[in-house]
Amino acid sequence: MTTPCPECTTAVPIPADAIEGELLVCDHCAVELELVSRTPLRIEVFEEEEK
Ligand SMILES: [Zn+2]
Numbered sequence: 001m002t003t004p005c006p007e008c009t010t011a012v013p014i015p016a017d018a019i020e021g022e023l024l025v026c027d028h029c030a031v032e033l034e035l036v037s038r039t040p041l042r043i044e045v046f047e048e049e050e051k
Helices: none
Strands: 002-004 011-013 023-025 032-037 042-045
Antiparallel strands (some): 002 011, 023 032
16 A cells, blocks of 8 residues: 655555554655545655744
């Protein structure tokens, strides 16, 4: 199972046992991604809150 990276559109593999909130790293652009939803499959760029 893969889904396109929001940054570079490269297919990012999603582990079968990944849970919502899991952090993934795009192999192509090295951006950190958060698995927002499994159904439907949705990932977003993970942004650490720094204030
Ligand atoms: Zn990427």
